[in-house]
Amino acid sequence: MASLIEQGRSQELMTADASGQLVLPSPITVPVADSRPRRKSRWPARLDILQSASGLFLALFLMAHMFFVSSILISRDAFYTVARFFEGAYFLGKPYPILVSGVVTVILVIFIVHAWLAMRKFPAGYRQYRAFITHKNGLRHGDTSLWWLQIWTGFALFFMASIHLYDMLTQPSLIGPFESADRVWTGNMWPLYLMLLFAAELHASVGLYRLAIKWGWFAASKPNISRRRLLWAKHSISAFFITLGLVSLAAYVDLGRSHADRAGERYVPTHLSAPLAAGKH
Amino acid sequence: MINILRRKPADQSPRRLTLNILRHNPADPASVPQLQAYEIEEAEGMTLFIALNEIRATQDPSLQFDFVCRAGICGSCAMLIDGRPSLACRTLTRDLGKSITLAPLPFFELIGDLSVNTGKWMRGTSERLQTWIHNQTPISLNTLEERMEPELAEAIYELDRCIECGCCIAGCGTAQMREKFVGAVGLNKIARFRLDPRDNRSDDDFYELIGDDEGVFGCMSLLGCHDVCPKQLPLQTQIAYLRRKMAVIGFE
Numbered sequence: 356m357a358s359l360i361e362q363g364r365s366q367e368l369m370t371a372d373a374s375g376q377l378v379l380p381s382p383i384t385v386p387v388a389d390s391r392p393r394r395k396s397r398w399p400a401r402l403d404i405l406q407s408a409s410g411l412f413l414a415l416f417l418m419a420h421m422f423f424v425s426s427i428l429i430s431r432d433a434f435y436t437v438a439r440f441f442e443g444a445y446f447l448g449k450p451y452p453i454l455v456s457g458v459v460t461v462i463l464v465i466f467i468v469h470a471w472l473a474m475r476k477f478p479a480g481y482r483q484y485r486a487f488i489t490h491k492n493g494l495r496h497g498d499t500s501l502w503w504l505q506i507w508t509g510f511a512l513f514f515m516a517s518i519h520l521y522d523m524l525t526q527p528s529l530i531g532p533f534e535s536a537d538r539v540w541t542g543n544m545w546p547l548y549l550m551l552l553f554a555a556e557l558h559a560s561v562g563l564y565r566l567a568i569k570w571g572w573f574a575a576s577k578p579n580i581s582r583r584r585l586l587w588a589k590h591s592i593s594a595f596f597i598t599l600g601l602v603s604l605a606a607y608v609d610l611g612r613s614h615a616d617r618a619g620e621r622y623v624p625t626h627l628s629a630p631l632a633a634g635k636h
Numbered sequence: 637m638i639n640i641l642r643r644k645p646a647d648q649s650p651r652r653l654t655l656n657i658l659r660h661n662p663a664d665p666a667s668v669p670q671l672q673a674y675e676i677e678e679a680e681g682m683t684l685f686i687a688l689n690e691i692r693a694t695q696d697p698s699l700q701f702d703f704v705c706r707a708g709i710c711g712s713c714a715m716l717i718d719g720r721p722s723l724a725c726r727t728l729t730r731d732l733g734k735s736i737t738l739a740p741l742p743f744f745e746l747i748g749d750l751s752v753n754t755g756k757w758m759r760g761t762s763e764r765l766q767t768w769i770h771n772q773t774p775i776s777l778n779t780l781e782e783r784m785e786p787e788l789a790e791a792i793y794e795l796d797r798c799i800e801c802g803c804c805i806a807g808c809g810t811a812q813m814r815e816k817f818v819g820a821v822g823l824n825k826i827a828r829f830r831l832d833p834r835d836n837r838s839d840d841d842f843y844e845l846i847g848d849d850e851g852v853f854g855c856m857s858l859l860g861c862h863d864v865c866p867k868q869l870p871l872q873t874q875i876a877y878l879r880r881k882m883a884v885i886g887f888e
Contacts, residue, residue, distance in 0.1 A: 395844050400886020403853040403879070450769065475849070476856055483813040490742070490812040493719030498859045499809050569857040571876030578872040 402472055407468035407566055414559040416462060421556075421596050425603040427610070432533035435624045438530045455527035463520045473509055497586075498568075501561050508558035515551040533622040535615055540611025541618040545604065552600040556593055564589035646711050651678040651734055655770040657699065658739040661748045666740060670738075671737070672696075684724035684738070685713055688750075694753035700749035706823040710864060711801030714741055715750045721806035723866045724750075739807040743815070761818060765845050769835045786831065795874065797867050804871065807860035816850045820861035820871045823852055827874040842878075843885040 396583050423441075427434040440457065442450035478484040522538075523530070529538065539545045567573055567585050575581035614620070653676050660669035674691045685706050692699045704710040706725045713724040716739040717824050718732065729736070744752035754836045762768075806821035811817045826846055846852045862872040 378793055395847050397847075397886040397888075399853045400843075400883050404883050412714040426786055440841070477859065478813055486812040490885065491743065494807060494859075494860060495719060496807070496860050496863060498857075500862075502858050503854060514829065565857050566874065568859065569855075569876060570880060571873060574876075578870055582859075 360426055370417060404476075406469065406472035407480065409465050409472065409570065410562050411464075413467055413469055414563050415553055417559050418592075418596065421599055421603075425599050427532060427535075427603060427606050431610075432624050434532050434535075434625075435622055441530075442527070450528075452527035452530075455530065456524050457522040459520055459527065463524065466516060466520065470509070471511060477506060477510075502565075505517075505558055505561045505565070508554040508561075511550070511554045512558060515547060517552060519551060531622045532610065533617075533620055535616045536607045536610035539604070539607040541615050545608055545611075549603055552597065552604065556596045556600060560589050560593040560596070563592065606607060644861055652676075653678050653687065653729060654735045655691065656735065656737045656792075657691075657750065658737075659699075659749050660746065661700075662746050663748070665692055678729050682729045684717065684727045684729060687729055688724060688738075696703055700747065700751040702751045709799060711754070711799030711866075713847055714754070714801040714803050714866075715739065715805070716741060716806065721803035721864045723801060723803070733739065741802050743805050743811055745804055752802070754800065757802070758800045759819070761822045765818060765822050765826060767822075767829060769832060770837050770841075771816070771834055772836060777873075782834075788831065788833070792828060792831050793825055795831065795869065798828075798869060799867060801866060802865055803839070803864045804861035807864035809858045809860060814850070814854060817821050817854045818846060818851055819854075820865070820869075820875065822846070823855070823875050823878055824869060824871060827878055830878075839885055841883050847882050847885060848877065853881050855879070 405490040413506050423437050424434075426437045437443070441455055443454045478487050487503075491503055494529050522544075530534075539548060564585050568582070573581055573585060577582060655674045655676065656671045657674065659667075659672045661667040674695055676687055676690055676695075679686070683706075685703055685863055688699070691705075692701075696882060700713040701715070701724070703725060704712045708712075708723055708726045711723070714721060714726055716737075717724070717727055718737050719739075721741060724738075730738050738745055738750060740750050741754070744754050744757055746764045747753055771804060780833070798821060802821070805811045808817070808819055811819050823846060828840055829837070830839075830842060848854070852875065857872075862870075865871055
């Protein structure tokens with residue numbers, strides 16, 4: 356029966372010309388895309404961009420943050436000036452720590468949004484986890500392994516960055532040379548900051564590298580050339596900021612240790628303490 | 637090949653290779669996946685394809701593996717070679733150690749031993765992504781085809797070189813976790829038809845096919861596909877390009 360139908364269909368499509376040669380009817384139409392109204396959600400595109408944009412913002416913030424923090428390496432007054440600057444002391448006449456809380460709130464919201472979006476990519480359940488581990492160990496491939504590093508550093512940041520952000524949110528006025536050094540040493544925060552430094556810097560530099568690959572930024576004439584350059588940039592960024600972070604943390608630890616017996620004392624900048632000291636004598 | 641570039645000096649006695657091959661017949665309920673070792677003597681210019689044929693001819697006729705062209709064109713002999721997806725016919729044994737582990741490509745339906753049904757998945761993906769030219773203009777067979785700039789034809793051909801071997805899927809971390817992900821082979825095909833002026837589909841139409849986490853937004857840019865592709869297709873740049881184009885649709 357089926358063969359009869361097939362036979363009938365072929366006869367419909369093909370006709371013999373005068374010479375007996377089979378010719379196809381013309382014109383022939385080819386299958387076209389389904390033209391029924393349909394529209395796939397635009398949200399996957401928006402969420403993908405939002406994940407990248409929030410990650411880029413946080414990575415850039417992290418870099419700027421590291422520069423601000425490392426101003427302690429210049430002098431105590433330099434860090435004091437940076438801290439008061441973000442409290443608006445130089446625009447509003449006096450420092451308003453609530454401004455720092457405002458900035459921290461914005462960072463916290465972006466951090467949570469980024470974590471929520473990035474979590475979608477985590478292995479879901481044991482099967483996916485095993486599948487990825489087996490794949491990663493078998494393939495021995497740099498970029499695949501880097502992603503695993505990103506997963507774990509990201510996971511660690513859920514907790515460690517939250518602690519730091521909450522601290523800054525609730526005690527914005529305690530940012531200063533003595534105040535921060537006391538928190539680091541007497542407040543026993545240095546182990547957390549040490550781990551947070553590695554987790555955040557590694558996560559951010561791998562993230563920036565992946566962003567450039569993902570969206571095709573800084574493309575060279577050949578993909579492998581741009582990849583090599585980006586990897587070099589990634590390693591350099593990691594090394595630079597981890598070194599800067601370690602040296603800065605060491606400076607806070609050093610200051611915190613020497614200031615431990617006067618922990619809680621607020622820092623008074625040199626230009627204010629000098630006249631006071633002069634008046635005493 | 638110039639002698640001096642070879643790993644092994646010509647006067648040295650040939651190596652004894654051990655091929656540890658993952659054996660399993662899913663059609664046999666009693667079959668248990670296990671590694672079986674075969675020893676062979678390495679020959680000059682030996683590929684894994686030659687080694688496997690020698691084993692099948694002289695040691696074990698039951699060994700299953702696929703091959704057609706033996707020249708990296710058909711894509712049938714893709715397998716995991718020491719954990720990395722590659723074509724057996726394009727892999728020289730002299731580039732490997734004395735002990736070589738071979739396993740079937742993951743992700744695809746296993747036929748037996750090293751043989752997997754990539755064709756079934758590739759066909760399904762082609763149907764899902766509608767990877768053929770969509771054109772509503774009636775075609776007249778009596779007129780010449782419209783001309784195409786040679787540069788464009790070459791760009792299309794560059795992407796058309798995909799042999800559907802499945803290495804990119806086996807090298808993709810996302811695909812290992814999420815079976816519905818279209819992978820680099822699917823995205824490369826969309827990039828190919830998007831370039832083709834004979835295909836009348838717009839980016840909106842392509843978004844319907846790959847505009848979600850099973851499509852281009854599922855790619856995590858791990859670049860396993862790019863690095864294992866035996867045809868060196870520019871998968872990294874093509875996926876990034878598609879992502880940019882599809883992201884724009886998200887805001888229309």
